[in-house]
Ligand code: B16
């Protein structure tokens with residue numbers, strides 16, 4: 303087998319927390335009287351908290367309307383909304399097909415990593431009951447560039463000690479697919495709204511994941 307590692311995005315791949323990120327930003331946008339809908343939200347997937355806020359402000363022509371302190375307070379407000387929403391997550395919230403795909407990969411001797419730019423990733427993986435299943439979890443606090451920069455996928459491969467060409471990345475965002483390709487890896491896309499580079503293997507949902515048929 304050529305592939306030696308699978309590197310998973312978290313939000314929108316392992317669990318449907320992408321919907322909670324949307325709800326948490328929507329609550330803030332509504333309070334400020336700003337436009338923010340599901341289409342706008344596609345641009346936020348895989349993007350850091352402050353970069354996400356800047357996209358919402360840009361959409362509303364308000365990029366220069368706030369000081370850094372005010373923007374940090376808005377990020378804190380969004381994160382408080384998000385933490386409240388994910389507080390009830392349990393192992394039942396792991397998306398269909400993910401547990402079997404991970405088990406099959408491990409049985410075939412592959413290593414598993416998580417490439418999430420979310421600072422809430424460890425808490426979420428703990429609530430899902432799978433934090434110990436991974437050989438490496440990227441520390442979002444140490445990642446300086448948001449996807450589509452390849453940094454987080456490159457860090458995962460280096461930490462596992464595996465060359466990128468032997469890694470497969472799984473992502474639900476356009477920015478994430480670009481990051482995987484820029485890192486020199488093969489990509490599996492989960493319900494990606496493609497606006498530029500398409501995933502090597504586009505799937506409609508995680509339920510379609512099939513390790514034996516898709517990973518060589
Ligand atoms: P936090 P991923 C990303 O996670 C989300 O897609 C993105 O919407 C979010 O803004 C980002 O994490 C930061 O999350 O505010 O919790 O630190 O898709 O890379 O798993």
Ligand code: MG
Pocket residue numbers: 311312313314315320347348473474475478
């Ligand atoms: Mg994602």
